[in-house]
Amino acid sequence: MCSLAHSIFILPEGASLASFTWLKVKPHPSRRRISGLHAEANRSPRKSRFPKILNGEGLNGHDKQVASGKGRVWTDNQPYLSNPSVPLYRGRLAEVTIDGSSLTLQELVSVARDNSTVRVDRKALQRTKKGRAVLEKLLQEDEVIYGVNTGFGALSNVKVAPEDLKQLQANLLRSHASSVGKPHSTDVVRAMMLLRANTLIKGNSGIRPDIPQLIVALLNKRVHPYIPQKGSVGASGDLSPLSHMALVLMGEGRVEYKGTWMVGKQALQRIGEDPVELEAKEGLALNNGTQQMTSIGCLNLYDSYNLLETAEAALALSLEAIKGWIDPFDQRIHNVRRHNGQVQVARDIRALLRSSRMCRSIIKDDPADGRPQDPYSFRCAPQVMGPMIDAMEFVRSTLEIEMNSATDNPLIFPDDRACLSGGNFHGQPISMALDIMGLGLSTIANISERRISALLDASLNNGLTAFLVGKESKPGLASGLMALQYTATALVAENKILAHPASSDSIPTSGNFEDFVSMGPGAAHKSTSILENCQYVIAIELLTAAQAVHLRGGSGLGIGTKSVYQAIRKEVRPLTQDRSSHDDIERVFQLVRNGRVSDLVRRFTKGSN
Incomplete structure (x- = not known):
């Protein structure tokens, strides 16, 4: 350690x-x-x-x-x-300390998926306490503060009596816990809890320190609220899903604890915690934020980085399988255009193919021997895949800012003794970023499917059998991997529909008072589906390329692609006679999804030139 x-x-x-x-x-x-x-x-x-x-x-x-x-x-x-x-x-990170301003992507993933212990920075708790004191002082001065002593949304013109302020906050959470559908996975729920605690301790929410500390206690004891997936429009934040999360703090709602579903109060008793009675503003502070869409986006972004490296492995192995030209990946070509992502993809492919005897080069091979150039899906892969890397950096920057932002309304500014209403809950930055990520992932799957098609096409695969029919079979009598392209095509077609931007849509809510919403949760959910489809398509390309390499004898691979090929062969035997490909696809899909291929890629691409 x-x-x-x-x-x-x-x-x-x-x-x-x-x-x-x-x-x-x-x-x-x-x-x-x-x-x-x-x-x-x-x-x-x-x-x-x-x-x-x-x-x-x-x-x-x-x-x-x-x-x-x-x-x-x-x-x-x-x-x-x-x-x-x-x-x-x-x-795994054994411990993560949150302070409201420095939470990182890896820390979020480690808490969400590896159950890292969470601690709260003492200075952050002091800021939180100070923010609460300022809010209480303003209430004593009979200030009218939205959502604290008024109704919500279109009912904000209704003044609420001081004796009803606690009831107002409890009613808010109960009334807005209206989401539907399947519950979120545990990693998404844990990420939401972590992010909400992190934003509350910035000191701008006017909440008592005990409440974010209780959220952290639930995280550390692995008490996970039941949060249905659908019901948020991304402004004012993720009101409904966060309400489901917050009900548990009151002893209401449902939770999963040690594999059993139970009511919130029962779970709190089992871990030695008491339900909270919400004070003024605390319900609004808990449910007014972007933590659902941000959590989903962060986890998908992390997995997308792994997927992109895996897609590089698939490209490199396919290039060898088709006996393609290495020259389009020459550093000089990409240095005169200088898009970071493009340069990186080309460099990584060179690293994976180092010592390969299967690829052709103008230096040692006669261009007249076969076609002088490969199809765009091979030759232009750095120019197509590279922009995804550049886009992901924009997405990462947006998400890491959001992870450490105050996103409820109104906000307390303790040093100025001010309470200001604004729109930091609006999910448009997240919605647009996740739409961009989904579009990039869709493109990665699209170009991968084109390479799958080329590998299966006897007119393009440089001497291999049609559909890579096994050595013990006859084309026509056997179909080989023909149907794998059908599956890839279906997934790519679905992605093209899902890639339509959610952020371009808006339906007014709350009596037209909330008249422009972000639909960020829709962008987040779409990115999850696109990501999984893309993982399957890349798995199919790896499986197809491995079969083509097998038909060429399986030797002469680059130092990186050899390791990838061997990893595939440990899971799936070569196709010699027709069989169902379902299990083969699923096995390679697991290699893609759990990061095993990207781990191999990293061994050979880090520090490459």
């Missing part, structure tokens, strides 16, 4: 620190600490040192060289970044 400031990392059994990237990072100006190893990568080699906190303990020879400054690590001096938000360390 090694610790880096507030984030503690548990190394997987047998793992070496040499396989991870370590950085010298200037602490965030608001906190003199480094918040985990996540995201800031890594290309040009230079001498550096591990953080002194490691003290060289447990390091192998290479690690000790690096720790002493004699070895080399990869940092971010070069302007072309390699998936800069993908955590190069994929292990």
